[in-house]
Amino acid sequence: MALAMDVTALTRFLHDAFPQVAEDFAIEEVRENAIRVRLLTAERHLRPGGTVSGPSMFALADVSVYLAILAMIGPRALAVTTNCSIDFMRKPAAGADMICDCRILKLGRVLAVGECLLFSEGVEAPVARASMTYSIPPGR
Amino acid sequence: MALAMDVTALTRFLHDAFPQVAEDFAIEEVRENAIRVRLLTAERHLRPGGTVSGPSMFALADVSVYLAILAMIGPRALAVTTNCSIDFMRKPAAGADMICDCRILKLGRVLAVGECLLFSEGVEAPVARASMTYSIPPGR
Amino acid sequence: MALAMDVTALTRFLHDAFPQVAEDFAIEEVRENAIRVRLLTAERHLRPGGTVSGPSMFALADVSVYLAILAMIGPRALAVTTNCSIDFMRKPAAGADMICDCRILKLGRVLAVGECLLFSEGVEAPVARASMTYSIPPGR
Amino acid sequence: MALAMDVTALTRFLHDAFPQVAEDFAIEEVRENAIRVRLLTAERHLRPGGTVSGPSMFALADVSVYLAILAMIGPRALAVTTNCSIDFMRKPAAGADMICDCRILKLGRVLAVGECLLFSEGVEAPVARASMTYSIPPGR
Numbered sequence: 001m002a003l004a005m006d007v008t009a010l011t012r013f014l015h016d017a018f019p020q021v022a023e024d025f026a027i028e029e030v031r032e033n034a035i036r037v038r039l040l041t042a043e044r045h046l047r048p049g050g051t052v053s054g055p056s057m058f059a060l061a062d063v064s065v066y067l068a069i070l071a072m073i074g075p076r077a078l079a080v081t082t083n084c085s086i087d088f089m090r091k092p093a094a095g096a097d098m099i100c101d102c103r104i105l106k107l108g109r110v111l112a113v114g115e116c117l118l119f120s121e122g123v124e125a126p127v128a129r130a131s132m133t134y135s136i137p138p139g140r
Numbered sequence: 141m142a143l144a145m146d147v148t149a150l151t152r153f154l155h156d157a158f159p160q161v162a163e164d165f166a167i168e169e170v171r172e173n174a175i176r177v178r179l180l181t182a183e184r185h186l187r188p189g190g191t192v193s194g195p196s197m198f199a200l201a202d203v204s205v206y207l208a209i210l211a212m213i214g215p216r217a218l219a220v221t222t223n224c225s226i227d228f229m230r231k232p233a234a235g236a237d238m239i240c241d242c243r244i245l246k247l248g249r250v251l252a253v254g255e256c257l258l259f260s261e262g263v264e265a266p267v268a269r270a271s272m273t274y275s276i277p278p279g280r
Numbered sequence: 281m282a283l284a285m286d287v288t289a290l291t292r293f294l295h296d297a298f299p300q301v302a303e304d305f306a307i308e309e310v311r312e313n314a315i316r317v318r319l320l321t322a323e324r325h326l327r328p329g330g331t332v333s334g335p336s337m338f339a340l341a342d343v344s345v346y347l348a349i350l351a352m353i354g355p356r357a358l359a360v361t362t363n364c365s366i367d368f369m370r371k372p373a374a375g376a377d378m379i380c381d382c383r384i385l386k387l388g389r390v391l392a393v394g395e396c397l398l399f400s401e402g403v404e405a406p407v408a409r410a411s412m413t414y415s416i417p418p419g420r
Numbered sequence: 421m422a423l424a425m426d427v428t429a430l431t432r433f434l435h436d437a438f439p440q441v442a443e444d445f446a447i448e449e450v451r452e453n454a455i456r457v458r459l460l461t462a463e464r465h466l467r468p469g470g471t472v473s474g475p476s477m478f479a480l481a482d483v484s485v486y487l488a489i490l491a492m493i494g495p496r497a498l499a500v501t502t503n504c505s506i507d508f509m510r511k512p513a514a515g516a517d518m519i520c521d522c523r524i525l526k527l528g529r530v531l532a533v534g535e536c537l538l539f540s541e542g543v544e545a546p547v548a549r550a551s552m553t554y555s556i557p558p559g560r
Contacts, residue, residue: 017188048157054202054221059195081194082391083363083413085225085505087533087551089526105537105546106509110390111362111415113507115535115549117525129525129535131507131549133363133413135391222531223503223553225365227393227411229386245397245409246369250530251502251555253367255395255409257385266385269395271367271409273503273553275531297468328437334501335479342474361474365505 004074006030010067013075018063024056025063033104035068038121041097050094052127057098057118058086061130064102065114069134072107076136079112083133092127093120110136144214146170150207153215158203164196165203173244175208178261181237190234192267197238197258198226201270204242205254209274212247216276219252223273232267233260250276284354286310290347293355298343304336305343313384315348318401321377330374332407337378337398338366341410344382345394349414352387356416359392363413372407373400390416424494426450430487433495438483444476445483453524455488458541461517470514472547477518477538478506481550484522485534489554492527496556499532503553512547513540530556 005013007027015022024045029036037060039045045056062081069079092098099119106113111133118128145153147167155162164185168176177200179185185196202221209219232238239259246253251273258268285293287307295302304325308316317340319325325336342361349359372378379399386393391413398408425433427447435442444465448456457480459465465476482501489499512518519539526533531553538548 020184020186044160046160053161053199054224055195055199058198058224059193062194080231081228083225083227083507084194084198085223085365085551087223087503087525087553088221089528089533091220105507105549108509113509113549126525129533129551131505131551133507223367225411225505227363227385227413229388229393245367245406248369253369253409269385269393269411271365271411273367300464300466301473324440326440333441333479334482334504335475338478338504339473339475360511361508363505363507364474364478365503367503368501371500 003030003032003071005071010071013070014067021059021063025060027067030071033068033072033107035064035071035102037064037067037100037102039098041095051092052098054088057128058084060098060100060118061086061116062132064100064116065132065134068102068104068114069107069112072104073136078137079134081132082135084130086128086130088128090125090127093123096120096122098127112136143170143172143211145211150211153210154207161199161203165200167207170211173208173212173247175204175211175242177204177207177240177242179238181235191232192238194228197268198224200238200240200258201226201256202272204240204256205272205274208242208244208254209247209252212244213276218277219274221272222275224270226268226270228268230265230267233263236260236262238267252276283310283312283351285351290351293350294347301339301343305340307347310351313348313352313387315344315351315382317344317347317380317382319378321375331372332378334368337408338364340378340380340398341366341396342412344380344396345412345414348382348384348394349387349392352384353416358417359414361412362415364410366408366410368408370405370407373403376400376402378407392416423450423452423491425491430491433490434487441479441483445480447487450491453488453492453527455484455491455522457484457487457520457522459518459520461515471512472518474508477548478504480518480520480538481506481536482552484520484536485552485554488522488524488534489527489532492524493556498557499554501552502555504550506548506550508548510545510547513543516540516542518547532556
């Protein structure tokens with residue numbers, strides 16, 4: 001299956017549709033049903049001690065699944081998260097960027113499911129895992 | 141069981157320990173194993189269309205469970221979220237503050253579990269539900 | 281909103297559509313968007329030590345949300361679980377029936393969300409909490 | 421890290437400690453932080469239409485994470501599930517055995533986290549995904 005959007009198209013879409021958060025993320029690689037997104041860690045993402053906050057990790061996983069879906073079906077700003085489950089497993093490395101490896105497990109007519117592993121850059125053991133369900137609006 | 145911290149003590153703790161986010165929240169009420177926290181919705185919490193973002197709702201649920209635990213056991217900055225499950229059920233009302241009603245279902249020696257319902261102020265149907273597990277460090 | 285099915289109608293439906301498991305459960309009470317279901321604990325639901333197994337608790341929560349939905353929308357055997365999150369918080373009382381208090385938080389056109397608290401009969405502190413999402417087939 | 425228990429030792433343990441369910445499962449392969457377990461699908465695991473039930477899938481994922489943990493740390497019957505999140509994504513193939521590919525993402529002093537993909541034998545697309553947290557009792 002060909003990609004509907006590549007890294008350039010997804011990046012442009014993110015800046016147009018979500019200018020509030022687009023500067024937080026860099027889309028590094030997109031493949032069929034898979035994406036890698038980087039959180040460009042800045043002061044606003046940190047907790048005391050310099051580690052990336054839970055909400056920032058949630059945001060990274062959420063945008064990754066969203067973009068991985070759009071890469072397959074094209075720009076659909078109205079897809080919405082309906083469920084998320086996250087396990088926070090290790091303390092992030094202080095100040096490091098965070099990398100999210102995401103793959104789409106199901107891309108149905110109305111629901112899509114993706115799962116993510118989140119890593120501090122340069123550290124092998126994952127910091128968190130997340131699974132997300134998106135509801136895809138009609139009109140596809 | 142008496143509360144270890146009341147609204148005033150929790151608010152002061154939040155500002156001392158998490159100055160980055162303390163301005164986002166107002167603790168409205170605390171009771172045994174329960175708390176109500178308000179997200180003081182501002183531009184930075186919104187998505188296009190003016191609705192509160194998923195990460196902001198995650199942050200509200202997360203801080204609510206954390207503060208409800210501290211209300212029972214006292215200031216323990218090192219308690220950490222280990223798991224979160226959220227269902228996003230309805231679109232938030234544009235621009236409205238969000239209210240989180242949280243209760244603690246388990247407060248064990250090493251794990252605590254809380255659940256939350258999130259509402260847009262003035263709207264009866266819940267926007268989201270969340271359950272959170274916290275790991276409590278030794279030394280209690 | 282009037283109930284589409286009462287305890288008698290739901291019990292008959294359960295026996296007709298799911299004869300394999302109908303004997304495991306007793307529907308105790310049904311109200312708008314809420315139900316109470318009892319697991320008639322038997323040897324096959326137990327783990328060593330006499331406590332109800334995780335899969336049996338999952339089954340109880342799952343059937344409760346399903347029946348609570350059907351009580352509102354009528355017999356729709358094809359509604360399917362799409363997501364479940366469970367927290368197991370305490371050890372069940374040995375050999376006791378288990379009671380599930382369930383309420384529907386959202387009953388949408390295609391998705392419904394319910395949450396459950398599970399108790400060992402006669403014990404106040406909940407054994408488990410669960411949230412479930414059901415996908416409702418078209419044709420409603 | 422060497423395995424503390426291999427397929428033979430895990431199979432024996434399962435039959436000794438959980439005779440009620442041991443006949444349901446075949447441990448196919450165990451590696452460091454990973455296991456493959458088969459549900460030997462029988463009438464008692466099925467729903468109308470011949471598809472494996474949700475509770476049976478929960479049980480398969482649960483036992484897989486449990487056995488993968490024991491493979492690393494040795495026989496510890498008292499490890500207990502504290503949280504489970506499952507996404508049911510596709511209908512299982514009627515009557516087919518179900519295969520669970522599980523890996524351990526974290527094996528800490530008190531908590532372990534595993535994730536699973538469940539497949540109907542002979543079908544490539546996964547039927548379900550699950551993540552499980554286990555609490556490991558002291559004395560390791």
